[in-house]
Amino acid sequence: MSSSSACITLLIVAAAAAALVSSVSASPFNFPPVPAANPWLPFKNLSGCRFGEDWPGLRDLKHYLNHFGYLPVAPNFTDAFDGDLEAAIRMYQRNFGLNITGELDETTLEQLVVPRCGVADVVNGTSTMNSSELRGRNLFSYFPGTPTWPGDKTDLTYAITDTSAVSIDVSALKAVFARAFGRWSAATTLNFTEVESAADADITIGFYSGAHGDGEPFDGVLGTLAHAFSPTDGRFHLDAAEAWVAEGDVTEASSDVAVDLESVAVHEIGHLLGLGHTSEADAIMYPTIKTRTKKVELASDDVEGIQSLYGSNPNYKGPTPSSTTTSSPEMNSGGAGLATRSGRGREIAWALAVLAFGFLGAVV
Structure with missing residues (x-):
């Protein structure tokens, strides 16, 4: 090949590499656009913040901890890392089995941003989660006062009442909820039957966006995923903004x-x-669940907790080893996997560009 032909070839390669760099920056390969961010991801900017310091964003963290019961209501939260915040962080770390430092270390921040249930972990200053330090003991918990459905009411009905905000096939929804109720029924003396009318239902299920009339507004993609009320209220609400998967893996x-x-x-x-919530990470009643994760089998902690309330089904075979979770290693808290892949794309593209221009210089 002549020098002029080699130059032309390498110029084409260099131009293609440069175009790839540009395309990766705008839309990384064939991956979908970056979705709306997890509302709690900014908490990661608080890494290293300690007692006595003022950091932008601590006010938002205080609102988060207040929502889940770790901090009492305040007339005006500030960005100061004060004693109340340190105590709240210590309680949070204890509940989630983390090192109890009272500091916003990396492990604590990683846990804080994981999507979760909207039900509080702490009520009136008292944690409803038995301490994860008590390994070898039951960690399940109940709502204050231990409310249950009446002992003579073992047949409960449920209705899927509001699905207008989501585009999920109704038959798929029915199948999902039937399986979910069936898992609890299998372990107890309870039976669940779907009915069409909310007026005939003990339990109502609906998908909602933002504020929806119960004082517990949803926050969009990720963050709080759903919440439900204790017996015998029967309300079960899900955030319609989530990318719900009802079929497939x-x-x-x-x-x-x-x-x-x-x-x-x-x-x-x-x-x-x-x-209530548990500190047992393998249990269904653990407060958080990572994206792209399947976790549907009752763990022994769940079974012991529910059977202590309603008795056991003599035909129940017990928790299976498959109760452990599986998740994408790149995607644990919303958006991180996409950022990682796009970063790798840029590295590859730049490497091609540098290689092409290097050869071009050598030929010329």
Whole structure:
């Protein structure tokens, strides 16, 4: 090949590489556009913040901790890292089995941004989660006062009342909720039947956006996924903004913010029946669930908790080893997987460009 031909060839390669760099920056390969951000991701900017310091964003963290019961209501939260915040962080770390430092270390911040149930972990200053330090003991918990459905009411009805805000096939929804209720029924003396009318239902299920009349507004993509009320209220609400997966394998979903509907449904039904949160990470009643994760099998902690309220089904075979979770290693808290892949794309593109221009210089 002549020098002029080599130059032309390498110029073409260099131009293609430069175009690839540009395209990766705008829309990384064939991956979908970056979705709306997890509202809690900015908490990661607080890494290293300590007692006595003022950091922008601490006010938002205080609102988060207040929402889940770790901080009392204040007339005006500030960006100061004060004693109340340190105590709240310590309680949070204890509940989630983290090192109890009272500091915003990386592990604590990683846990804070994981999508979760909207039900509080702490009520009136008292944690409803048995400490994760008590390994070897039951960690399940109940709502204050241990509310349950009446002992003579073992047949409960439920209705899917509001699906207008989501584009999920109704038959798929029915199948998901039937399986979710069935998991609790299998372990107890309870039976669940779907009915068409809310007026005939003990439990109502609906998808809603933002403020929806119960004082617990949803926050969009990720963040709070759903919430349910203790017996015998019966309300179960899901955030319509989520990328719910009702069919197929959520671990193979194309969306980095995909959330498994059945996994969340099983958790919230536990609340509907009277269970609070647990510090046992493998249990259904653990407060958080990562995206693109399937977690639907009751763990022994869940089973012992629910059977202590309603008795056991003599035909129940017990928790299976498959109760462990699976998730995408690149996507744990919304958006991170996409950022990682786009970064790799840029590295490859720049490497091609540098290589092409290097050869071009050598030939010339």
